[in-house]
Amino acid sequence: MDEKSGPERGVGRMDLIHDHPILEFSHGEKITFTFDGNSMEGHEGEPIAMALHANGVRVYRETAEKHRPRGFFCAIGKCSSCFMVVDGVPNVRTCITPLKAGMKVETQHGKGKVFEGAE
Amino acid sequence: MDDKEMLFNSGILTEEREGAILPPEELWKNKKGGLVVVECPQRIPCNPCATSCPTGAIRPFSDINDTPSVDHSKCTGCTLCVASCPGLACFVIDLTFSDDLALYKLPYEMLPLPVKGEKVLCLDREGKCIAEGTVENITQPRKDRTYVIHVSAPKNLVREFRAIRVVK
Amino acid sequence: MKRLETEILVIGGGAAGLSAAAEAAAAGAKVMILESDLHLGGQLVKQTHKFFGSKDEYAGTRGFKIADILLKEMESCKENIEIHTNTTVTGYYSEDDTFTAMRDEDEFFTIKADRAIVATGAQERLIPFVNNDLPGVYGAGAVQTIMNVYGVVPGKRVLMVGAGNIGLIVSYQLMQAGVEVAAIVEAAPKVGGYWVHAAKVRRMGVPILLRHSIKRALGDEIITGAMITELNERFEPVGEEKKIDCDVICIAVGLTPTTEILSQAGCEMMYVPELCGNVARRDSSMQTSNPKFFTAGDASGIEEASAAMVEGRVAGLSALKSLGYPTEHGRLEEYWGRLQALRSGEAGKRICQGLTCVLTEDWEAVHNG
Numbered sequence: 001m002d003e004k005s006g007p008e009r010g011v012g013r014m015d016l017i018h019d020h021p022i023l024e025f026s027h028g029e030k031i032t033f034t035f036d037g038n039s040m041e042g043h044e045g046e047p048i049a050m051a052l053h054a055n056g057v058r059v060y061r062e063t064a065e066k067h068r069p070r071g072f073f074c075a076i077g078k079c080s081s082c083f084m085v086v087d088g089v090p091n092v093r094t095c096i097t098p099l100k101a102g103m104k105v106e107t108q109h110g111k112g113k114v115f116e117g118a119e
Numbered sequence: 120m121d122d123k124e125m126l127f128n129s130g131i132l133t134e135e136r137e138g139a140i141l142p143p144e145e146l147w148k149n150k151k152g153g154l155v156v157v158e159c160p161q162r163i164p165c166n167p168c169a170t171s172c173p174t175g176a177i178r179p180f181s182d183i184n185d186t187p188s189v190d191h192s193k194c195t196g197c198t199l200c201v202a203s204c205p206g207l208a209c210f211v212i213d214l215t216f217s218d219d220l221a222l223y224k225l226p227y228e229m230l231p232l233p234v235k236g237e238k239v240l241c242l243d244r245e246g247k248c249i250a251e252g253t254v255e256n257i258t259q260p261r262k263d264r265t266y267v268i269h270v271s272a273p274k275n276l277v278r279e280f281r282a283i284r285v286v287k
Numbered sequence: 288m289k290r291l292e293t294e295i296l297v298i299g300g301g302a303a304g305l306s307a308a309a310e311a312a313a314a315g316a317k318v319m320i321l322e323s324d325l326h327l328g329g330q331l332v333k334q335t336h337k338f339f340g341s342k343d344e345y346a347g348t349r350g351f352k353i354a355d356i357l358l359k360e361m362e363s364c365k366e367n368i369e370i371h372t373n374t375t376v377t378g379y380y381s382e383d384d385t386f387t388a389m390r391d392e393d394e395f396f397t398i399k400a401d402r403a404i405v406a407t408g409a410q411e412r413l414i415p416f417v418n419n420d421l422p423g424v425y426g427a428g429a430v431q432t433i434m435n436v437y438g439v440v441p442g443k444r445v446l447m448v449g450a451g452n453i454g455l456i457v458s459y460q461l462m463q464a465g466v467e468v469a470a471i472v473e474a475a476p477k478v479g480g481y482w483v484h485a486a487k488v489r490r491m492g493v494p495i496l497l498r499h500s501i502k503r504a505l506g507d508e509i510i511t512g513a514m515i516t517e518l519n520e521r522f523e524p525v526g527e528e529k530k531i532d533c534d535v536i537c538i539a540v541g542l543t544p545t546t547e548i549l550s551q552a553g554c555e556m557m558y559v560p561e562l563c564g565n566v567a568r569r570d571s572s573m574q575t576s577n578p579k580f581f582t583a584g585d586a587s588g589i590e591e592a593s594a595a596m597v598e599g600r601v602a603g604l605s606a607l608k609s610l611g612y613p614t615e616h617g618r619l620e621e622y623w624g625r626l627q628a629l630r631s632g633e634a635g636k637r638i639c640q641g642l643t644c645v646l647t648e649d650w651e652a653v654h655n656g
Binding site for chain 2: 295336338340346462464476477481482483485489490491496508590593628631633634651
C-alpha cells in the first residue's frame, strides 16, 4: 500500500459503510466543524473521533516528550489515546464526546494549554 | 504437533470426529431435500441447532455444552438449523439434484447477495475456490438476514464445498 | 455541586449492568444507571453475530438485538430507572460514602447510593511491538465501535492480532463491512476462541497463522504494514520475518477488568490470571467484601456476554435482597444453575478455576469467623 492513507480529506468525503448485510445505520444530522482550521462534515451527536476518522484523519495528537503521533485506540473513553483540543479545551476524550455544529477541533500538542479555554 | 492437528487447531476440519460426521451414505443418496451436515466438534455452551430442529433430528441436548448428535433418519433438510446456528456450522446437502450435481444449502451473511441463476465460486474450508456453482434458490428461513443459498455444484465436493463467493 | 440520590447505583450500562438494572427495577427498587458512552448497551450493540448459550441467554439472537430486548424490558419499569449517559463515574470517596461523576467532560455532580453494582466492563490489552503506538493500531472493540455503531469504514486491509473469540468475530464483522482481512496471527498453537468462529473466517479465505506474532508496525505517521514472525514452542521468534500490507492493525489479545471503583471502595481485590486481572473477591450473590458493593460482568472477570447477563441478574437480585425487598424463592439458585451450565464447556474450565480462587463463602460467615 502506497498511499499516505485513507480517503481524501475535505467536505463531502466521509468514508462510510453504505451497505451492510446485517446492520442499518441511522446517522445524526450532517453538520460542519473544523479540524485544524479545515472545514469538515460530520454527524451531529456522534463522537468527534468517528467524524475525523470518516474524513481520513488518523493523527489526533502528538505526545509531549517524544513527539509521537497518536490516534484513537480503545474508542470507549478508557485509554486517553485520542485526547484533542476541542473549542480550546485540551485533553477531551474525542472518542466519546459528541460532535456539535461549528466545533473547533485541533490536534493536541503535548498536554495542551489549559488557559486557552478561558478566552 | 503434525500439520493435520495444526490445521484443525486453526478451524479446518481435517477428518470426521464427534460433532462432525457425514450422514450415512445409504440414507443420504436418495433423500429428497437432503440431509444435514454439522461441523461443530468442540464442546461450547450453545444449543440453537437442537432447539430449532422441528423433527428432533438434531437430538435434544442433555448438557448445553454437548456437541450436536444427529438422527439422520428424522432429518428433512429443512435448513432451519442452517439459519439458526450462531457458528454457521450446519449445512444441508441434497444428493438427488441430478446425476452429477448435488444441491448445497449453505448459510450466507455477506454482501453482495447473489440472484437466482447466478454463477458463484465454490469455496472449500480454507476459502480456496474449487469449482463454479449455480444459485438455484435463496431463502431466509428466520427472516433475520441469515440467508440460505442453494447452490448446485458437482457431487464429488460433499467433503469440501462449504461457502460461496459472489463475484460481481 | 448537584447531588443525586438513589437506592441502587448501577455503574456501566452494558450487558451486565442492564440486566442488573432490569432485575432490580422490576421489583420496585429505585435504580440509577451511569454510562460513560453516548448510549446504553455496552459491547452488545457492536455484535452482529448470533449469540451462543441457551434461549435464556437469547441464543440465536444477534447481540445488538439483545441490547434492544434488555432496553425494552427496562421500559416496563421505567418509572424506577434514572439513566445518565455520557456520564463517567470518576471516583468513590468512602469517608463521605459518595460517588463523583462527570457528564460531557464539564458537568460534575455527586451521588449517594444505598447499594452499588459495579458493571464497568473491561479495557483492551496491548502487546509490545515496535511502533505499537502509531495511529492505525486499534483495539478490537474500537474497530467494532467505528464500523458497527457509527458506520465508518475502519480501513482498507486489516491485520488481526489474536484468535480469541473477539479476534475471530471482529474479523468476520470486518468482512461484513466490506473490509479485507489480510490474516489473523495467534501466538498460541490453537485458536483461543470457539472453533466454529475460526471455521467461519477460514472458509472465507482468511489465513489464521498459529504460532505467529507481530514484530513491528511499519509507517512513520500512520500504519502502512506490519512485519510478522513465526514463534517456536518457547514463543521465541524463528525464521524470516514476513511483511503484511495493511493500514489497520487490530489488537485482540484480551481484555482486563475495569475495577478502579471497587478498589476505591476498599473491596478486597485479588489478581486472578484466569479472570484476566485484578478482580473483587465476592460470594455467590456477587457481593464484595464491602457489603454495599456488588460486581458483575467483565468487571468481575473476563467472560462471554451471556454469562455477564446472568451475573448482572444475580447482582441485581442480591442488591434487592440486601435492601430488604422480597425476592422470589429459588431465583438465585436458578441463575447459578444457568451460570454453571454456561461454564461447563471447554472454555468454561478456565473461568471455573479462576472462580475457585475468588469466590468466598458468604461474607457474614467470613466476618463472623
